[in-house]
Amino acid sequence: MRPISYSRATAVADAVAAVAADPTSDFLAGGTTEVDLLRQNVLLPRRLVDINDLPLTGIEDRPDGGLYIGALARMSEVAEAPAVRERFPMVAEALVLGASAQLRHMASMGGNMMQRVRCGYFRDASSPCNKRDPGSGCGALDGFNRGHAVLGVSEHCIATHPSDVAVPLVALDARIHTEGPHGRQVHALDDFFLLPGATPHLEHPLEHGELVVGIEVPGLAMARSSCYLKVRDRESYEFALTSVAAAVDLADGVIRDVRLALGGVATKPWRARRAEELLRGAPADIGAFRRAAREELAAARTTPLNAFKAELARRTVVRALATLTGTEHAS
Missing domain, CATH: 3.30.390.50 (CO dehydrogenase flavoprotein, C-terminal domain)
Known part of the structure; x- marks a missing residue:
């Protein structure tokens, strides 16, 4: 077992500073993906900064009828929120269908945006995978790829994006808010998820230490149905x-x-x-x-x-x- 150091952050700035200062560190929220990848030796951080004490759990109304969802709001809380169920039923439905009840109670909205692919070749540390080990090849191209992608693929990667709730959020033109070493950034969600191209290991336009802090969902009247x-x-x-x-x-x-x-x-x-x-x-x-x-x-x-x-x-x-x-x- 590899030793991993652990600390808890109580302020966003402290969490960002701690991770940004150490290239071998990472954030830890619900852990429903990260812990699995640690056990499989796919992720190899030497330090985890627990962000669960950060004040990022709110679900706030916006003047245009939209919502701002804190990155640490749990999937179950968002799915059950009256404002989500009434104004954005496709978001609530995607959350309920996206995971078991146990996982929904643990998994955070920000973590869902940052989750890694479920491709078996990515999660098998002994298989070639350009996401995990750039330049090693893609085992899925000529392997068992029944569940893999047919749109947005490249000769370097055909892994399917795993998130359910990101699908309605992209349809709604949602935006991701982050805090990082260079301050606040806002990313259009459709731009936040990168196509694999020749660099499938780059999944988001985030620098190391940049933390997802919220998801902004614009108001859209027709989303009610x-x-x-x-x-x-x-x-x-x-x-x-x-x-x-x-x-x-x-x-x-x-x-x-x-x-x-x-x-x-x-x-x-x-x-x-x-x-x-x-x-x-x-x-x-x-x-x-x-x-x-x-x-x-x-x-x-x-x-x-x-x-x-x-x-x-x-x-x-x-x-x-x-x-x-x-x-x-x-x-």
Whole structure:
């Protein structure tokens, strides 16, 4: 067992300073991912700074009808908050579907944004993985990749992003607030998650010691009737094969505005901007939904084992939109 030093921070500035000063250190919140990776020798910090005493647990109303969610708010608390359930049901649904009750009580919102991939090759310290060991190769490319990504992939990495709640947050244009050695920063969530490209080990634009302190969710009236649809191998706690976060503004059978994001099929929470573009001003019918879904998934790069994901994602988009618009759905 490798020795690891441990300390508790009571102020954000102290936590940032402690981690920034030591390149072998890391923050520790709920620990639902970090502890597993420590046990598997995937993460090798020599010092952990516990941030659970920091005052970052609030869920605050914003003047535009949005919310500011503290990074240490637990997933269960956010899922049960009346403001979240009423104004952003797709966020509440994604949180409930994203983990078991035990994990939701421990896992923090900030930690969820920073969680690492569940790719078996990343989590096996003896396998090649460009995320864990840059330049070593990607074992998943020619390995068992049934659950891997078909959008946003590169020849260096096809690992699927694991977060459920990040999917509706990307659809809502949420922003991540951080505190770091150079002060306060705000990152658009869609920019916060990086595509793997040639540098899959770089997952976020954060410098060492930069701490996620909150998530800002802008107000969006149509989000009140939104939904999060998740398809998985089993009904109990499981990662998504595909998922869709959707919100629709409908008037006289025409889609005035729409928000769509996909999970389970991409290397980051995937904002379906091409599908949104095609749906705005279109009739709310199955034909329009299918055309938009087909265009969004046209860029999919599949393997023999995960080729089913492209069609499954298309069907899930259609089903989510049909559910929201009350359109009869024939799969």
